[in-house]
Amino acid sequence: MGRIIVANRRGHQLVEWETTDTEAAREGIAEAERILREARAAGCAISKKVDGVHVLDHGPFDPRAEEYQIVAPIAGG
Numbered sequence: 001m002g003r004i005i006v007a008n009r010r011g012h013q014l015v016e017w018e019t020t021d022t023e024a025a026r027e028g029i030a031e032a033e034r035i036l037r038e039a040r041a042a043g044c045a046i047s048k049k050v051d052g053v054h055v056l057d058h059g060p061f062d063p064r065a066e067e068y069q070i071v072a073p074i075a076g077g
């Protein structure tokens with residue numbers, strides 16, 4: 001099972017998906033991919049957990065990834 005943690009002003013949102021070959025799993029993966037695509041387009045930072053450590057990620061969505069985190073850009077100045 002993979003997950004995305006979306007940090008936002010309300011705390012955080014958790015999106016999870018299964019990697020089994022079922023219709024529900026495919027829909028969950030498509031939703032997770034859409035969320036990451038939209039976050040990147042909005043200028044959010046994306047990190048992916050690799051060997052237990054989060055690293056900035058600019059690659060395509062990997063449904064086998066354990067965890068992604070999305071952090072919105074800081075506004076103001």
